[in-house]
Amino acid sequence: MIKIGNIELPEFPLLLAPMEDVSDPPFRRLCKMHGADLMYSEFISSEGLIRDAIKSRKKLDIFDYERPVGIQIFGGDEEAMAMSARIVETVNPDLVDINFGCPVKKVVCKGAGAGVLKDIDLMVRLTKAVVRSTHLPVTVKTRLGWDSTSINIDEVAERLQETGIKALTIHARTRAQMYKGEADWEHISRIKQNPNIEIPIFGNGDIDSSEKALEYKQKYACDGIMIGRAAIGYPWIFNEIKHFFRTGEHLPEPTISDRLLAVKQHAEWSVEWKGERLGLVEMRQHYSNYFRGVPHFKEFRKKFLEVFTLAEMDALISETQEFYTHYQEQV
Template sequence: MKIGSIELEGTPLFLAPMEDVTYKSFRHICKQNGVDVLYTEFVSSEALIRDVEKTRLKMELEDDDRPIAIQIYGYDIESMANAARIAEELQPDFIDINFGCPMKKIVKKGACSALLQDLPKMQQMAAEVVKSVSLPVTAKTRLGWDENNKVILEAAERLQDIGISALAIHGRTRSQLYTGDADWTMIGEVKNSPKIKIPIIGNGDINGPEKAAELLKQTGVDGLMIGRGAIGRPWIFNEIKHYLKTGEFLQPPTVAEIIAQIKDQLRVTADWKGNETTAILMMRRHFARYFPGIDNFRDHRIKMLQATQIEDLDKIMQDIVELYGDLRVDYTNVSLK
């Protein structure tokens, strides 16, 4: 598939943009594990225009990130166009518009998935962003506002008409938030509509290689996007690629191999933030998702989540390696909920 002039071979795998997750060090570790396309955390157009430092930091890009998109969101069309121009100056490979985030604090301002209730405004906003930059522009959205208003096919046609280069679709409505099961039937309907010519990327509930293969066969989408399934399991991208290519499963990683990845991610985070405690706090969401299903592991996890210094965390991780190092960790039945 292509996004503008970006050529992506086979079925490319995308790391979904996630607030407080897809920052620099997590992108680094996912890239090490086979992801093809990355996104920054989503950034507010209003904060970007005001040059808020925290927002700027979210858009710091590294050479090994590429290809990567800066994802922006907002409710005001002019602000979104201005934000896209500012983002373009940081030289991502493309700009992505967030039309999918369902969180109340954002939706109540009329941004993200709120625009699924106003498709003409969604289309106008996307059109102005496309006109404001020379980079390709993509979008990410949901099936619709609620069960009675699944407007994704019309939304896709409208966005294609004004020049959106690719569309990622999460298989839930806004009202579902992240509950229930993702519905890939409508994603397939969009992909296979004779009116749709742009690449369609499917997203939602991909929790392993078999699920990825099943959904790809069901829908024929051009790419697969993984979000929560990569937290605590960044090697999921290599697992999926290997399975799609060979039909065979990679061996699960050992505890020692996982600890090595955690240390790498922690090192990059600490170097970036320049503060051990801040780095550890940022990593806690990831610590909570590693090592599922290991007997008698709860106390070790608690110690990891309570540590505030890297020296202390290193000792905890060394103890874990000594106790469990050769044990392979099976993620097969891990829930994303």
């Protein structure tokens, strides 16, 4: 069993990464249903929370069926981070996570996210400000360093542990790599071998199959794995990995019916949370992901992008199911 403060997780938990414009409640609900052990909100600007920005406040929505769930915040000002942690505490998540890893320019330019990787002292001060302002467990997600010449994750891990954080997730790339190149998990392995490190260390980067998850679990000895992009349009990956760990065998791939059910659930929960029009408009980014690799889906993609009501969605799902049932009979 892995513990983060008073949160109990399975022996080797699988975490859903916080992803901007992806990890909202409907998507998290699907991932939870398919085996995710711990999930996080999209990252939330500390300045936005303090200004009471509607978009930032909306990201605080969490639901009991998601638990355990953490809310992730980012920022470069100690007072703002402390205040936002207190705001986060009012919605009663299971933990607060700090983002020191986002490589996107608009975040980095504000001295937040991966921008803090250049200044470990500031990273420590920001973390202390959050830890002191909340009774919730505080965790951190970060990267190896700014670039290949300034990898500082060893010092970061020790110093952040001293601030009182309860777990650390390491995306095994530098900021300069963004999401390109291969993630280098050797650094995670070295952190785990450090006798001074007592908190759980979770690895992130490049896990996109059950085989790779098992290989990295055995090779790098981290305490759990965080999965991000591989779960987009494929929430089944969590249970597939768990099944492979237990049995060494693969679960059958999701069928067309499974994929259509996931789309239907995702769309209904999106509408429930955002309203019908906005919920379905914001679903558009997901359709192609759910049907990645499925032959002839191009013919249906345009139709899905033109759906504006749940009634239209239900009709299109029935039409799609009918087509693929017939198609499979012909193959």
